[in-house]
Amino acid sequence: MLLRLLALSTLIITTIHAQEIRRVPLTLSQGGTPENPAVFDGKGMIIDLGIDVTTRDWQKNGEVWTSNGPFAKHPAVTDPQRAVLFIEEVPMRIARDREAEKKSGVAGHASYTAPAALKPGEVGFTAAGAIYFRWPTEKQPGTARIILPPANLASCVSIQCSHITVRNITAIHAANDGFNIHGARIGVRLEHVKALSNGDEGISAHETVQMDVVDAEIAWNGSSAGGVADVNDSVTTYTNCEVHHNLAAAFSFAGKSHRVTNCVIHHQAKDFEMREDAQLIQSGNEWRRE
Known part of the structure; x- marks a missing residue:
């Protein structure tokens, strides 16, 4: 008020x-x-x-975690201008696979870096819209909140x-x-x-x-x-x-x-x-x- x-x-x-x-x-x-x-x-x-999604059913593969499906009203983001996920205070970068995009031959097609190839602090999206990320070096897996804007x-x-x-x-x-x-x-x-x-x-x-x-x-x-x-x-x-x-x-x-x-x-x-x-x-x- x-x-x-x-x-x-x-x-x-x-x-x-x-x-x-x-x-x-x-x-x-x-x-x-x-x-x-x-x-x-x-x-x-x-x-x-922020939306706290820490307790979401994450698929965990070491330092790479993937959401179990997309988040409601949060489709895949193609523009790497902004961060789409935070681990506590740390912003995560969108990682696009530019070579795969060129090879696709489709204008405007967005490909993301494969989960295994992500660097710490990077995120991508599956074809179904699920988000995956590699934990940043500042944080240990499972020790910090995961926040969606x-x-x-x-x-x-x-x-x-x-x-x-x-x-x-x-x-x-x-x-x-x-x-x-x-x-x-x-x-x-x-x-x-x-x-x-x-x-x-x-x-x-x-x-x-x-x-x-x-x-x-x-x-x-x-x-x-x-x-x-x-x-x-x-x-x-x-x-x-x-x-x-x-x-x-x-x-x-x-x-x-x-x-x-x-x-x-x-x-x-x-x-x-x-x-x-x-x-x-x-x-x-x-x-x-x-």
């Missing part, structure tokens, strides 16, 4: 219960003005869209307005983004948020979004682009953030211009991926290579 009130000339939108765990997406569509921005304070709210590419938090500050929310296990911002939005600000273990990006700004992100943690997201991916003509800044363990780059920028300041980046195969003619200004960042 949301409580809306006007106080100290600022529109405050806040939740009644602190530490709320929410199992459905959150859409924010009521913004304020430049002088009086709306504020949504989650007060520690956790939005976890929700159906229908839901994001945890969708911001559909301008002049809004969103703070103190943790977004977990979305099929799409943890925090998703589309449209001609300006004056968007994220403070003290966490975007963890989402199928696509942790945070992603699109179109002409102008957004500032402060004191965020962005980690273990499954996008093939980055933990952050800001695109189109977006203008964004990231300050005092911690970015780590995302499958691809820490930050992937197309967009218009971006600034990354005083952030800590660690356990990343790549720090920045710059696409198109995006401009990046960075200063005071710390890279940890452990």
Whole structure:
């Protein structure tokens, strides 16, 4: 339930219960003005869209496990852009067999790497739609929860307005983004948020979004682009953030211009991926290579 009130000339939108765990997406569509921005304070709210399938009847062959049939509303996914399974916090990569696809001679045909050939942390689908995976090196078979993102590419938090500050929310296990911002939005600000273990990006700004992100943690997201991916003509800044363990780059920028300041980046195969003619200004960042 949301409580809306006007106080100290600022529109405050806040939740009644602190530490709320929410199992459905959150859409924010009521913004304020430049002088009086709306504020949504989650007060520690956790939005976890994951579906725990640990106790599913898995066929176990050492480190390779296969579901006993497909999961309802979860057909085989052909696009390796996003993770379709998590072992606790760890996102799993879709593994396509490109040689088999070429040999098939069928346009658009998707073949997946055979179970025995999977690398740790990879998944594929059988012809019947069952999912199979090889346990990641970080986890031992049978010792961690197995989590499916929700159906229908839901994001945890969708911001559909301008002049809004969103703070103190943790977004977990979305099929799409943890925090998703589309449209001609300006004056968007994220403070003290966490975007963890989402199928696509942790945070992603699109179109002409102008957004500032402060004191965020962005980690273990499954996008093939980055933990952050800001695109189109977006203008964004990231300050005092911690970015780590995302499958691809820490930050992937197309967009218009971006600034990354005083952030800590660690356990990343790549720090920045710059696409198109995006401009990046960075200063005071710390890279940890452990």
